[in-house]
Amino acid sequence: MYVIGEFHEKERAAAAIRTLRAGGATAADLDVFSEEPVEFPRGVLDRPSRMSLISVSGAIAFGLLATGFIYWAQHDYRVATGGMPLFSFWATGVITYEMTMLGAIVATFAWFLWESGLARPRDRSAPVPMVDPGSICLRVRCRAGQSAHAAEAMQRAGATGVERRES
Amino acid sequence: MSITYRWGMAIDLDRCTGCEACVVACHAENNLPVSTPEQAAKGRTAHWIRVDRYYEGEFPDVKVKYMPVLCQHCDNAPCEPVCPVHATYHNPEGLNVQVYNRCVGTFYCANNCPYTVRYFNWFEPEWPAPLDLQHNPDVAVRMTGVMEKCTFCIQRIKRAKEGAARDGRRLADGDVNPACVQSCPAEAMVFGDLNDPESRVSRLARNGRATRLLEELGTKPKVFYLQKVK
Amino acid sequence: MAPAPELLPYQRIREDLFRPLSRVSRRYVLATVCAFVVGAAGLAAWAYQLRRGMGVTGLQRPVFWGFYIVDFVFWIGISHAGTLISAILRLTDAAWRKPVTRAAEAITVFALMIGGMFPIIHLGRAWLFFWLLPYPNSRLLWPNFRSPLLWDLTAIVTYVTGSIIYLYLPLIPDVAQLAEHNTPWRRKLYRALSLGWTGSDREWHALERAMKLMACIILAVAVSVHTVVAWDFAMAVAPMWHSTIFGPYFVAGAIFSGIAALLIVMSLLRKVLHLETYLTPHHFRNLGKLLLLMSLLWLYFTMSENLTVWYGNEPKEMAVFGARTRAQYAPYFWIMVVLNFVIPFVLLGIRRLRTIANTTIAAVCVVVGMWLERFVIVVPTLANPRLPAAASSYAPTWVEIAITAATFAAMAMLYMIFAKLFPIIAVWEFKPHPPEDE
Numbered sequence: 045m046y047v048i049g050e051f052h053e054k055e056r057a058a059a060a061i062r063t064l065r066a067g068g069a070t071a072a073d074l075d076v077f078s079e080e081p082v083e084f085p086r087g088v089l090d091r092p093s094r095m096s097l098i099s100v101s102g103a104i105a106f107g108l109l110a111t112g113f114i115y116w117a118q119h120d121y122r123v124a125t126g127g128m129p130l131f132s133f134w135a136t137g138v139i140t141y142e143m144t145m146l147g148a149i150v151a152t153f154a155w156f157l158w159e160s161g162l163a164r165p166r167d168r169s170a171p172v173p174m175v176d177p178g179s180i181c182l183r184v185r186c187r188a189g190q191s192a193h194a195a196e197a198m199q200r201a202g203a204t205g206v207e208r209r210e211s
Numbered sequence: 212m213s214i215t216y217r218w219g220m221a222i223d224l225d226r227c228t229g230c231e232a233c234v235v236a237c238h239a240e241n242n243l244p245v246s247t248p249e250q251a252a253k254g255r256t257a258h259w260i261r262v263d264r265y266y267e268g269e270f271p272d273v274k275v276k277y278m279p280v281l282c283q284h285c286d287n288a289p290c291e292p293v294c295p296v297h298a299t300y301h302n303p304e305g306l307n308v309q310v311y312n313r314c315v316g317t318f319y320c321a322n323n324c325p326y327t328v329r330y331f332n333w334f335e336p337e338w339p340a341p342l343d344l345q346h347n348p349d350v351a352v353r354m355t356g357v358m359e360k361c362t363f364c365i366q367r368i369k370r371a372k373e374g375a376a377r378d379g380r381r382l383a384d385g386d387v388n389p390a391c392v393q394s395c396p397a398e399a400m401v402f403g404d405l406n407d408p409e410s411r412v413s414r415l416a417r418n419g420r421a422t423r424l425l426e427e428l429g430t431k432p433k434v435f436y437l438q439k440v441k
Numbered sequence: 442m443a444p445a446p447e448l449l450p451y452q453r454i455r456e457d458l459f460r461p462l463s464r465v466s467r468r469y470v471l472a473t474v475c476a477f478v479v480g481a482a483g484l485a486a487w488a489y490q491l492r493r494g495m496g497v498t499g500l501q502r503p504v505f506w507g508f509y510i511v512d513f514v515f516w517i518g519i520s521h522a523g524t525l526i527s528a529i530l531r532l533t534d535a536a537w538r539k540p541v542t543r544a545a546e547a548i549t550v551f552a553l554m555i556g557g558m559f560p561i562i563h564l565g566r567a568w569l570f571f572w573l574l575p576y577p578n579s580r581l582l583w584p585n586f587r588s589p590l591l592w593d594l595t596a597i598v599t600y601v602t603g604s605i606i607y608l609y610l611p612l613i614p615d616v617a618q619l620a621e622h623n624t625p626w627r628r629k630l631y632r633a634l635s636l637g638w639t640g641s642d643r644e645w646h647a648l649e650r651a652m653k654l655m656a657c658i659i660l661a662v663a664v665s666v667h668t669v670v671a672w673d674f675a676m677a678v679a680p681m682w683h684s685t686i687f688g689p690y691f692v693a694g695a696i697f698s699g700i701a702a703l704l705i706v707m708s709l710l711r712k713v714l715h716l717e718t719y720l721t722p723h724h725f726r727n728l729g730k731l732l733l734l735m736s737l738l739w740l741y742f743t744m745s746e747n748l749t750v751w752y753g754n755e756p757k758e759m760a761v762f763g764a765r766t767r768a769q770y771a772p773y774f775w776i777m778v779v780l781n782f783v784i785p786f787v788l789l790g791i792r793r794l795r796t797i798a799n800t801t802i803a804a805v806c807v808v809v810g811m812w813l814e815r816f817v818i819v820v821p822t823l824a825n826p827r828l829p830a831a832a833s834s835y836a837p838t839w840v841e842i843a844i845t846a847a848t849f850a851a852m853a854m855l856y857m858i859f860a861k862l863f864p865i866i867a868v869w870e871f872k873p874h875p876p877e878d879e
Binding site: 075076077078079080081082089091093095096099113114117118120121123125128132135136138139141142143145146148149150152153155156157159160161162163166172175177178 | 451452455575581582583585586587591592595596598599602603606610614618636637638639640641642643644645646647648649650651654655658659661662665669672869870
């Protein structure tokens with residue numbers, strides 16, 4: 045059972061979220077739909093993210109991998125050039141840097157696809173409201189018995205329209 | 212005395228007359244393409260060894276210095292590390308080797324050579340008849356798009372080494388000479404093993420008149436020019 | 442006085458920014474056909490070059506790099522438009538960047554794609570370009586990672602990947618909105634590209650975090666890319682190339698030419714797509730001021746380089762310096778100084794002259810001037826090698842000119858197609874966020 049409420053002001057939506065969470069809804073049950081990003085104050089609906097960590101890890105991993113590969117490749121088929129060493133960290137440093145950046149880029153993008161839910165298998169049964177420009181739609185997933193309570197909480201917080209939908 | 216050779220050359224500029232017999236011999240030995248007058252005017256000739264002329268003074272007191280310039284086979288060759296596909300490298304005998312079938316034609320080696328001794332095949336090579344019947348079968352014919360330069364006649368070195376190995380001996384001084392050295396009428400050019408301290412080229416390299424071109428760049432060239440330095 | 446764009450009703454903003462996507466005017470078709478013809482001529486020239494050999498160009502010993510390398514550095518330089526505007530201004534949260542970011546990011550992606558063609562076009566045996574890639578092969582050979590050209594390869598691949606992702610990320614919400622478009626094939630395209638974006642807060646948060654990270658990364662990459670391109674020259678021992686200043690010099694020059702290119706594109710978009718309310722004189726003033734700043738920085742770097750060489754009086758370098766400033770290449774050098782410094786300084790430094798038209802004129806001058814700057818860096822050094830007997834000159838042939846012209850045509854075409862498929866101003870970013878409560 046999904047309850048969807050439409051709000052025109054951020055504060056009212058925030059108030060509704062607080063009430064719903066006090067009533068037992070978890071952050072996983074709540075979704076806010078809008079045509080542009082909405083910033084709630086801290087503590088209302090935080091989505092912890094691991095993106096920075098993934099990005100840095102991907103960067104370091106790929107950088108080390110690339111440098112290691114070059115070390116191996118330069119020794120695999122030895123070609124002497126100009127009295128210069130086969131592998132020099134500083135000469136290869138540019139490639140190490142670039143591959144580190146590439147690792148960060150790919151890791152960031154891949155994790156974005158995952159964390160946003162775009163690349164994950166979706167719950168097709170969850171209804172997606174058509175959002176008018178400027179409005180914020182709050183959707184909460186709850187048990188059938190709780191739905192009236194949720195709808196009332198949204199009405200009291202100042203929703204301009206509330207509807208209940210079966211999944 | 213070590214087993215490997217280290218090929219070097221000495222050119223006596225006080226003997227050189229600028230006759231360019233070396234240039235012609237190199238053309239004949241190494242299948243160098245022949246240019247047309249239009250292409251020559253555009254600077255598209257390929258002479259693996261060329262004779263540079265430097266003029267001093269005004270007529271009638273002109274002095275000309277002739278300097279045969281060829282690949283110096285630098286031990287610290289700047290052309291080698293910059294090739295992205297390893298088409299040029301240093302072989303254990305000290306030669307700067309150009310691998311024609313690996314070259315993709317990025318031109319970086321030629322830009323980095325301070326002696327400008329690298330030449331490019333701008334078109335498919337052509338020889339007007341009957342020069343096309345005169346090719347040396349020991350030397351590859353390069354296709355368009357490939358960089359080339361003096362090899363110290365590596366095909367002659369290889370052949371001489373094979374002969375010496377057959378006889379179970381090391382190459383002696385004077386056993387192998389590149390085409391340019393062989394053809395010089397003034398005997399201004401000497402070729403040999405720098406690892407052998409008694410070879411002619413080693414002794415000339417130790418001579419008081421021996422200098423090297425652009426030595427200050429640290430390229431460690433292996434062609435010694437003998438001249439009376441004022 | 443037109444109202445500030447942020448105050449317009451959202452419906453009107455959407456209409457204005459989505460309208461260009463649905464109409465194809467006769468001017469557009471004409472422009473596309475012209476670009477196509479020029480592009481085809483360039484392709485024909487390249488085919489001729491592949492067939493006959495590099496001899497059809499004006500290259501000769503010792504000038505082994507000519508127009509193609511100048512074009513390469515030029516286009517990679519233009520690609521720094523997006524990075525500066527988008528990334529730096531995003532990181533500093535400057536509001537005036539909003540209508541400009543996507544146009545800038547698009548310039549970056551297309552300029553990189555075009556610039557990245559030149560390392561292939563200039564090869565003697567271009568069909569073997571893939572030998573620079575490290576792949577297992579039967580000859581057991583790897584490329585030479587010590588070569589600056591390999592560093593070039595990794596840098597450009599990284600930058601292209603990063604730029605495409607950086608362009609694509611903020612495009613997703615707009616494309617999701619466009620998925621209701623009426624043409625069936627477009628609906629399919631937009632739906633596919635939007636990846637099922639619903640506008641939920643999870644998606645928005647992930648997007649904003651990703652964009653912030655990408656802005657930092659892309660900035661770091663952009664600085665390194667043009668430094669690496671500069672090191673193609675600086676790592677060589679050729680006179681007046683082997684200079685430590687080349688890295689920062691090229692990066693500053695790239696940002697300079699990038700801003701100029703962006704100004705030109707913005708001017709055209711404003712006129713052709715009737716975006717006068719969105720690309721206001723305020724934007725042109727700000728970008729104009731940035732252009733002026735970069736012009737002064739460019740002058741500083743140019744002077745540093747040339748003054749130190751001139752005072753040092755080293756014979757090989759003085760031969761190149763003389764060729765640049767007094768002899769054969771002097772006209773190009775001094776025209777470059779006028780185009781890059783004198784004209785922008787006058788048109789942008791005097792407040793009364795800082796109009797949109799004048800800013801655009803200054804930008805065009807800078808783009809031409811920066812192309813000349815690359816030419817003046819590449820050719821005089823090669824024409825005056827360390828052994829003076831080998832000195833020569835260089836003049837381009839129709840093949841090089843045709844291919845150069847074709848790249849401009851290709852840029853125009855790619856951009857025009859992009860502007861027809863996607864809104865050139867990011868609609869969701871443009872609409873101001875609902876006001877924060879303190």
